[in-house]
Amino acid sequence: MPSNRHLLCSLSAALLVGGCGDAPPTSATPRTGPDPWASVLRVAPAVDRNPDPRIVEIDLEARFGEWEYAPGRRVRAMTYNGSVPGPTIEARAGDTVVVHFTNRLDQPTTIHWHGVRVPASMDGSPHSQPPVAPGASFEYRFTVPDAGTFWYHPHVTESVQMERGLYGAIVVRGEHEPRADAEGVLVLDDLLLGADGQIAPTGDLVEQHTGREGAVALVNGRAGAELPIRAGQRQRWRVVNAGSARFYRLALPGHRFTVVGTDGGPVETPRASDELFLVPGDRLDVLVDGTGDPGATAVLQNLPYARGHGAGLTEASDILRLRYAPDPALPALATPAPSPRVEPLATAGVAPRTVTFNEHIDRDAERVVFTINDASYPDVPDVVARVGVTEVWDLVNASEMEHPFHLHGFFFQVVSRNGAPEGERSWEDTIQLRGKERVRIAFRPDERPGHWMYHCHILEHVEHGMMATVRVEP
Numbered sequence: 001m002p003s004n005r006h007l008l009c010s011l012s013a014a015l016l017v018g019g020c021g022d023a024p025p026t027s028a029t030p031r032t033g034p035d036p037w038a039s040v041l042r043v044a045p046a047v048d049r050n051p052d053p054r055i056v057e058i059d060l061e062a063r064f065g066e067w068e069y070a071p072g073r074r075v076r077a078m079t080y081n082g083s084v085p086g087p088t089i090e091a092r093a094g095d096t097v098v099v100h101f102t103n104r105l106d107q108p109t110t111i112h113w114h115g116v117r118v119p120a121s122m123d124g125s126p127h128s129q130p131p132v133a134p135g136a137s138f139e140y141r142f143t144v145p146d147a148g149t150f151w152y153h154p155h156v157t158e159s160v161q162m163e164r165g166l167y168g169a170i171v172v173r174g175e176h177e178p179r180a181d182a183e184g185v186l187v188l189d190d191l192l193l194g195a196d197g198q199i200a201p202t203g204d205l206v207e208q209h210t211g212r213e214g215a216v217a218l219v220n221g222r223a224g225a226e227l228p229i230r231a232g233q234r235q236r237w238r239v240v241n242a243g244s245a246r247f248y249r250l251a252l253p254g255h256r257f258t259v260v261g262t263d264g265g266p267v268e269t270p271r272a273s274d275e276l277f278l279v280p281g282d283r284l285d286v287l288v289d290g291t292g293d294p295g296a297t298a299v300l301q302n303l304p305y306a307r308g309h310g311a312g313l314t315e316a317s318d319i320l321r322l323r324y325a326p327d328p329a330l331p332a333l334a335t336p337a338p339s340p341r342v343e344p345l346a347t348a349g350v351a352p353r354t355v356t357f358n359e360h361i362d363r364d365a366e367r368v369v370f371t372i373n374d375a376s377y378p379d380v381p382d383v384v385a386r387v388g389v390t391e392v393w394d395l396v397n398a399s400e401m402e403h404p405f406h407l408h409g410f411f412f413q414v415v416s417r418n419g420a421p422e423g424e425r426s427w428e429d430t431i432q433l434r435g436k437e438r439v440r441i442a443f444r445p446d447e448r449p450g451h452w453m454y455h456c457h458i459l460e461h462v463e464h465g466m467m468a469t470v471r472v473e474p
């Protein structure tokens with residue numbers, strides 16, 4: 001029996017219709033239902049040309065192209081392999097990923113593997129490699145040690161290249177994945193269009209200050225898409241916020257989400273939630289049960305959220321429409337099993353470092369200046385850390401505006417917010433840092449010395465100096 005079940009497990013995993021981490025189906029009813037990722041929400045998977053099952057070897061080309069974000073609506077874009085988002089890279093934890101990258105743009109670029117614990121030389125940051133010149137190639141090669149949802153994007157002129165479409169998802173599966181009837185990525189973004197219907201050129205001081213937000217809400221590069229679902233069906237959404245400055249506070253009236261993973265992989269205990277909050281760069285891995293009736297519709301909304309200085313949504317905006325098939329409801333699936341414990345990092349005796357985020361306007365230069373410890377990239381002194389030695393940082397936001405904090409290379413735990421211990425432990429690489437807030441984080445650099453960036457993930461803020469490096473010494 002077990003061997004049969006395992007065979008079924010690997011078959012269904014191969015078909016991407018769910019893993020076998022917990023209990024077998026509650027009834028003999030075949031669990032058929034629509035696959036939302038066979039609809040317009042489909043993102044082509046990267047084509048693996050290596051026959052070795054533990055090596056994922058792909059070709060990726062950054063090139064100009066047309067992006068049809070809605071039927072008949074096209075903009076000139078920058079794409080990976082011609083699509084926005086770029087192909088989804090799928091692997092199993094422990095696999096080797098080889099990316100033969102060619103730059104066919106008219107400007108230098110790199111690829112950063114956001115959240116993947118790559119060696120420093122493969123990180124695609126300004127400190128790990130010279131940018132890949134137009135016409136040139138670079139081979140990225142690394143293993144993907146952790147199961148979870150990650151993404152990739154350039155780390156050069158981000159506010160232009162990412163806004164124009166250069167981003168894609170990375171899905172890494174582990175041994176024990178929660179059971180779901182369908183699974184896929186929902187990469188969120190927005191588009192700011194000019195009067196000519198094309199992506200608007202870089203904006204004024206206000207945009208430089210608050211970051212770009214566009215009125216066209218996108219899921220997997222599409223506006224106004226519909227997601228098919230069946231009553232009783234369980235879908236697993238791997239949500240990535242690829243927007244320049246858009247914060248998401250997602251709600252799906254009549255439904256609850258079950259959060260099963262954050263940036264760094266599975267949470268200890270799956271938790272039910274009415275809302276999902278994602279800052280730029282963030283990921284959440286959630287189960288959505290089809291609790292609506294056959295034939296019904298539901299709308300995934302982004303709820304109002306003020307993130308300082310008048311930025312953010314003032315009214316709810318529709319992101320995606322769910323349409324229920326007329327078929328009778330499937331029996332509900334059981335709550336997913338807990339994952340291994342997230343052990344707290346021992347921080348006793350570690351002297352915290354203070355990292356202060358701030359901003360001011362340089363009136364003479366007509367420029368907004370974003371700072372870390374009163375200096376702007378590249379003039380912020382490196383933090384010097386050591387392999388195996390725990391770091392505790394107090395992230396202090398001295399400004400009114402929120403600055404989503406991102407650390408390259410290592411996952412961290414949030415210890416406390418404004419002195420109040422964080423309820424739930426998880427591994428993160430990108431978190432919310434509210435206006436005037438103080439957040440204590442802890443991380444321990446593993447055996448990957450080198451220069452690792454940390455920065456605000458609002459792309460305009462990166463470009464105006466809110467970035468620095470931690471130098472991890474052997």
Ligand code: C2O
Nearest residue numbers: 112114281406453
């Ligand atoms: Cu997605 Cu340096 O970041």
Ligand code: CU
Nearest residue numbers: 113114115408
């Ligand atoms: Cu990153």
Ligand code: CU
Nearest residue numbers: 403456458461
């Ligand atoms: Cu910022």
